[in-house]
Amino acid sequence: MLSWEQTAALAAMRCERAWVEIDLAALAHNVQQIKSLLAPQTQLMTVVKADAYGHGACTVARTALQAGASWLGVATIPEGIELRQAGIKAPILILGATNTAEQIRAIAQWELQPTLCTPQQALIYSETLTSLNQTLPVHIKIDTGMSRLGTNWQEAADFVQLVYHCPNLEIASIYSHLATADSPDPTIMKEQQRRFEEAKKAIRLTARYAIATRLTGTKINNLGRQFPRLHLANTAATLTSRNLHYDMVRVGLATYGLYPANHLKQVVELKPVMQVKAIVTQVKTIAAGTGVSYGYQFIADREMRLAVVGIGYADGIPRNLSNKMKVLIRGQQVPQVGAITMDQIMIDVSAIPDLQVGEVVTVLGKDGDLQIGADDWAEILGTISWEILCSFKHRLPRVAIGESKRQKVEGRR
Numbered sequence: 001m002l003s004w005e006q007t008a009a010l011a012a013m014r015c016e017r018a019w020v021e022i023d024l025a026a027l028a029h030n031v032q033q034i035k036s037l038l039a040p041q042t043q044l045m046t047v048v049k050a051d052a053y054g055h056g057a058c059t060v061a062r063t064a065l066q067a068g069a070s071w072l073g074v075a076t077i078p079e080g081i082e083l084r085q086a087g088i089k090a091p092i093l094i095l096g097a098t099n100t101a102e103q104i105r106a107i108a109q110w111e112l113q114p115t116l117c118t119p120q121q122a123l124i125y126s127e128t129l130t131s132l133n134q135t136l137p138v139h140i141k142i143d144t145g146m147s148r149l150g151t152n153w154q155e156a157a158d159f160v161q162l163v164y165h166c167p168n169l170e171i172a173s174i175y176s177h178l179a180t181a182d183s184p185d186p187t188i189m190k191e192q193q194r195r196f197e198e199a200k201k202a203i204r205l206t207a208r209y210a211i212a213t214r215l216t217g218t219k220i221n222n223l224g225r226q227f228p229r230l231h232l233a234n235t236a237a238t239l240t241s242r243n244l245h246y247d248m249v250r251v252g253l254a255t256y257g258l259y260p261a262n263h264l265k266q267v268v269e270l271k272p273v274m275q276v277k278a279i280v281t282q283v284k285t286i287a288a289g290t291g292v293s294y295g296y297q298f299i300a301d302r303e304m305r306l307a308v309v310g311i312g313y314a315d316g317i318p319r320n321l322s323n324k325m326k327v328l329i330r331g332q333q334v335p336q337v338g339a340i341t342m343d344q345i346m347i348d349v350s351a352i353p354d355l356q357v358g359e360v361v362t363v364l365g366k367d368g369d370l371q372i373g374a375d376d377w378a379e380i381l382g383t384i385s386w387e388i389l390c391s392f393k394h395r396l397p398r399v400a401i402g403e404s405k406r407q408k409v410e411g412r413r
């Protein structure tokens, strides 16, 4: 066991090399911007799966709930438990699949809410919950064209009816997920919405049938009293049209200040929440013709001032950015040179001859008027900004800023 002083010293040391800053004021601003698009009765679910896209799930969840979100979305049971252990009370939907009796017991114990997609799953849920003598709100997922989790839209009404008749399951919502909401061409999204509507109509007929069976004394649940909440929209659909919002929207990316597509940039003003920073650890002059880093992928064409920075691919900088990325120092942009190594990168600082060891380098984020975004890296690498945000490892401590004073985000246990 470390003493309190040793723990504090270790925490400070972890921030002496490289770290991720999480701007909570920007996060709250983004949540409020998203809320401003919604009708008053439409709920906002903030999606905090994958440790809140790398931002730190508990801190993000607390800030988002304060700023107007009322639901949280996670991918896995442990992600949900982490939020509950931090004392977060908001309803938590598990977006991923959960199938075993052991998983179901954990979900019930931690008051999480599962997604149901298949009859086998509904039956094992019902059986397990009956043995626990516990009732659970469940969310029915319909596949309207994503071909991922969900019951086929044409079978949705039958599935809802089955779940309705399973003891100990309460249908809390019915939802689907869009495959192409970020495309400027809405054709496929419209077809998915049409299928969602078709399923909704068929389910309404089922609901009437359910009321009839209730009158004959079979069962009462919220499908009989009130039609379950419907939801379909991710960030892109939320920014596209209110017509896609239904009773709730599930927003991840925009919470973190990024746009899913260029054509959606006009809708709201979002601020990036994450910045990645590192420290200059050595500065040197190299002669013309000197090779830099593994494989000599860079050779100085002139005498050059070179700085070493304490961050590398083991921290989450994709190695494929070698010789392609830039960083910011003192409000200026300078190029990274040579292969990115596991723990360190080299940068050409000839433009800043008096640069000192210990100065802060902005690897991702804003410095003065310049900004490097996750979407800039995504474009160079041919990927999406979601993947960039999720790539930063937990060797980098998350440091929350933008609150009343600097506050360190607890690392993940």
Ligand SMILES: *Cc1c(COP(=O)(O)O)cnc(C)c1O
Pocket (backbone or CB within 6 Å): 047, 049, 095, 177, 233, 234, 235, 236, 250, 251, 252, 253, 254, 260
């Ligand atoms: C991840 C996820 C979201 C959030 O998507 P964004 O594009 O980041 O807003 C919404 N719904 C489901 C089912 C998801 O898996």
